[in-house]
Amino acid sequence: MLYPISYRSWACYTADMQKAILSVVGKDRVGIIAGICTTLAKDNVNILEISQTIMDGFFTMMLVCDTDKSPKEFHDLAAELDEVGEKLGVVVKLQREEIFEKMQRI
Amino acid sequence: MIDLREVSETNHMIEKEMLDVRTITMGISLLDCVDSDLEVLKRNIYEKITTTAKDLVAVGKQIEDEYAIPIVNKRISVTPIGLIGGSACKTSEDYAQIAQVLDKAAEEVGVNFIGGFSALPAKGMTRSEELLINAIPQAMALTEHLCASVNIGSTRTGINMDAVKLMGEIIKETAEATKDHDSIGCSKLVVLCNAPDDNPFMAGAFHGVTESDAVINVGVSGPGVIKQALQCVKGKDFTTLCETVKRTAFKVTRLGQLVGQEASKRLGVPFGILDLSLAPTPAVGDSIAEILESMGLEEVGCPGTTAALALLNDQVKKGGIMASSSVGGLSGAFIPVSEDHGMIAAAQSGGLRIEKLEAMTSVCSVGLDMIAIPGDTPASTISGIIADEAAIGMVNQKTTAVRVIPVVGKHVGDTAQFGGLLGYAPIMPVNTKSCKEFIERGGHIPAPIHSFKN
Numbered sequence: 105m106l107y108p109i110s111y112r113s114w115a116c117y118t119a120d121m122q123k124a125i126l127s128v129v130g131k132d133r134v135g136i137i138a139g140i141c142t143t144l145a146k147d148n149v150n151i152l153e154i155s156q157t158i159m160d161g162f163f164t165m166m167l168v169c170d171t172d173k174s175p176k177e178f179h180d181l182a183a184e185l186d187e188v189g190e191k192l193g194v195v196v197k198l199q200r201e202e203i204f205e206k207m208q209r210i
Numbered sequence: 211m212i213d214l215r216e217v218s219e220t221n222h223m224i225e226k227e228m229l230d231v232r233t234i235t236m237g238i239s240l241l242d243c244v245d246s247d248l249e250v251l252k253r254n255i256y257e258k259i260t261t262t263a264k265d266l267v268a269v270g271k272q273i274e275d276e277y278a279i280p281i282v283n284k285r286i287s288v289t290p291i292g293l294i295g296g297s298a299c300k301t302s303e304d305y306a307q308i309a310q311v312l313d314k315a316a317e318e319v320g321v322n323f324i325g326g327f328s329a330l331p332a333k334g335m336t337r338s339e340e341l342l343i344n345a346i347p348q349a350m351a352l353t354e355h356l357c358a359s360v361n362i363g364s365t366r367t368g369i370n371m372d373a374v375k376l377m378g379e380i381i382k383e384t385a386e387a388t389k390d391h392d393s394i395g396c397s398k399l400v401v402l403c404n405a406p407d408d409n410p411f412m413a414g415a416f417h418g419v420t421e422s423d424a425v426i427n428v429g430v431s432g433p434g435v436i437k438q439a440l441q442c443v444k445g446k447d448f449t450t451l452c453e454t455v456k457r458t459a460f461k462v463t464r465l466g467q468l469v470g471q472e473a474s475k476r477l478g479v480p481f482g483i484l485d486l487s488l489a490p491t492p493a494v495g496d497s498i499a500e501i502l503e504s505m506g507l508e509e510v511g512c513p514g515t516t517a518a519l520a521l522l523n524d525q526v527k528k529g530g531i532m533a534s535s536s537v538g539g540l541s542g543a544f545i546p547v548s549e550d551h552g553m554i555a556a557a558q559s560g561g562l563r564i565e566k567l568e569a570m571t572s573v574c575s576v577g578l579d580m581i582a583i584p585g586d587t588p589a590s591t592i593s594g595i596i597a598d599e600a601a602i603g604m605v606n607q608k609t610t611a612v613r614v615i616p617v618v619g620k621h622v623g624d625t626a627q628f629g630g631l632l633g634y635a636p637i638m639p640v641n642t643k644s645c646k647e648f649i650e651r652g653g654h655i656p657a658p659i660h661s662f663k664n
Contacts, residue, residue, distance in 0.1 A: 127217050155214050166214040179275040197221065201212070203277045206468040207461045208216040210532075 122172040123152070123201040126185065130194025132163035140167070140196065143188050147174045147181060163194065168201070220461075224279055227434035228496045229462065231469045232489050233283040234270050235410035237417035237425040237482060238262050240289040240326075246297040248304055252311045255294070259286060259315040259324075262424050262479075267320040269476045273469055281469065282631075286316060287415035287427075288326035296338035302345035309349030309356055316355040323398075325357040325415035330405070333367040333654070343376060347383035350395030357398045357413035361405035363600040365607045368657040369403065374600065375649050377401045378593030382616060385585065389618035392626040396615040397548075397580060401596050403603035403610045408483045409539040414576075414611055425482035426474045427539065430466030431489045432458075434496045436522075440504045451505065452525045459486065459529030467534040483538030486530035487575055488522070490550035492633035498522075498543055499552025510552055511562030519543060520573035540609055542575025548628060548635035549580055558636045564595075565641075572602045577611035582626040582635035585618040592616065594645035597655075605658050 126144075128136060137156070144151060144167075153168035174181060182198040189196030223229040243254035263286055270284040291308055299305050309327055316324035327349055329339035346358050360377055363369035381396055388395030400413040407418020410427035417425070439458040443450050463486045474481035490497045499510040502518045523542040531537055545567065547553045556562035564581065571577040577599045583592075596612045603610030617626040620637050627634045 125212065125217055127221060129218075129221075157214060159214075159218060164214060164218060166212075166217045168212075179272070182275060182278075197278050199278045200276045202468055203279065203465065204212045204217055204220055206464045207220055208212060 121170040124169055124171050124178075124198055125201050125204060126167040126169060126196065126198045128165040128167070128189065128194050128196050129162050130189070130192070132158065133193065136163060136192050136194055137165065139188055139192050140185065143185060144169060147176050147184070149174050149181065221278075223432070223435045227432070227438045228491075228493060229432045229435045229465070230280040230282050231428060231466055232431040233285050233410050233429040234266070234281055234469065234473050235285040235287055235415055235427045235429065236263050236266050236477070236479065237287045237408070237421055237427055239417055239421065239423050240294045241419070244294055244297065248298040248307065251295070251298040252308060255308065256311050256315050259288065259312070260318050263319045263321070265477055269473055272476070273472050277469070279465065279469065283323070284321050285410070285412060285415065286319070286321050286324045287410070287417045288312070288324065289419065290326055290328035290330055290416050292329035292336070292339040292342045293419065295342065296336070299338065299341055302341050302348065305342045305345035306348045306352060309345065309353050313353035313356050321355065323355050323357050323412045325359065325412050326417060327356050327358040328360065328416045330361045331370050331373045332361050332364045333370055335370065335373055343380055346380050346399060347387040347395065350384050350398060351387040357415065359400045359402055359405065359414045359416060361402045362596065363403040363604050363655075365404060365604050365661050366657055369597065369600045369604055369655040371597065371649070371655055372652050374593050374596050375652065377596055378589040378591075378649065381592050381614065382589045385616045385618050392620070392628060393585070393615050393617045394628055394632070397613065397628050397632050400611050400613040403600035404608060406539055406609060410483075410485050411487060411489065411540060411544075413613060421482070422480060424479045426470060426477060426479050427482045427485065428466050428470035428473070429485040429487055429489065429539065430462050431487070432462040433488045433490050433498050433501055435462060436488065437495070437497070437501045437504050440501060448521070452521065455522060455525035456529035459526045460533045462486070463530040463533035467536070470536070481536060483536050484534045485539030486526060486534070486537060486541045487539070488526055488543045490544065490546065491631055492549055492551050492554075494551055497550045497552040498545055499550050499556060503552065509559065509561045510556045511566050515566065516569050516573055519545070519570050523574050540575045544576055544579060545570055545574050546580035546613075547638070548582065548626070548633040549631060554633070554635060557638055564638055568598060568602070571599060571610055572606060576609060577603070579611065579613050580615070580632065580635060581613070582615045582617050582620070582637045583640050584621050584637055585616050586621075587616045587640050588644070588646065590644065590646040590649045591640060593649045595640075597649070601655075
């Protein structure tokens, strides 16, 4: 089951965006979304879409974001979010969106 | 729109099923380095490689970081040195010097292997190629990153039996030259029939003369992903089995295509081919043998193994072909013994023998690969093994290869340790009846009748 919070259509995304997918997996607790979103806001990363569920007993979240306007390099962003995840006790991964698009779509 | 389950599936493949891109291999042409002065030639080669590939490792790392997909190896293949050294190299020692330059260049750019210390005497052998082949034992002993290969036959040319005879002796000499490390030199030396020009996988990688100045070739892997997928269709019929392999191979190949295109764009080097081979590692869960066993075989090597491998090889290609327009190289399933813990276990139990492996090579993508044999195996017997494999390749119009390691001082029951991706291998028994008289004949086995297509 999926619980999309945002229902924005993908058609409204512009071509100059650099879309990335942030995935979070771990034990549920208070403040996971808050912690991650605060970091993204600080780094000027715009959130386009969030969905979250409990999968196999684990808190599982997927967040689509645009990293184009962030002053930070992609790998620095990924490393920072990795650290934030560690503090929250969850595994956070930031990946460019194409890996999923190519693999899952014809 | 990508959904959460799809994200989760992709990441599960990477994290739990050991999906990775096995190699980004940059092919570099050295044809413009040719000079009659050895020192100039060495300098040209070193400069060409270190300039063209200077960003290869950094770009590979960048892609790894951005997509969170491991790229296990970054490698280089060059034009067969047998074609490059002709006018400068007067002795085998001259070729050994080039081997050292290649090794140094590989070290400088940070790749783990460089392939192309190669000769292509598929029909006849030039003096230059003979010097290079004779330099292989010394070259393997002097270098760490260098891979050598020799193409001794093809469907169009037949088999050069003089080269086959010579290679039996060279493999023995290479084993002797690297005997302090379980004859590891032989693990970086492969004898091929129908060698492709664009193979990104070692030890047989070289940048063929049909290729452009520089090119990026990518090899994907993913035995663990296929195995996991097959476990979900236990007991189902073959149509379901084939469909599952195909769908999974499609996804794995798309990943390779993405990485190849990205690497090509960032390096400013054209994208060549995607080799959709299933390449195992010694890690549990990353094994071709496990895939075959999950199809319903008690242990790889038992009756049914060849059929299972044929099915796997074919479905991987069918799934992969649709995922990429640039499929090339070897593409299929590799069955290296020392690099696959399931194969190692079957060899140790005695259920998997060289004769069965030989049958398997007629339906998989390469040949007898990473097989440790007794150190006292005669050179003529090794030549016989090479001739058998080459015959399979020549008649069936496919690539076959032999990478056997006659481990000096070791016998059946012992184990050879190669380390890292090369793994470890039990010494497998070899038929001790002699084929010396057959090999001693020399000359050429003509091309098969079906090669006459014109």
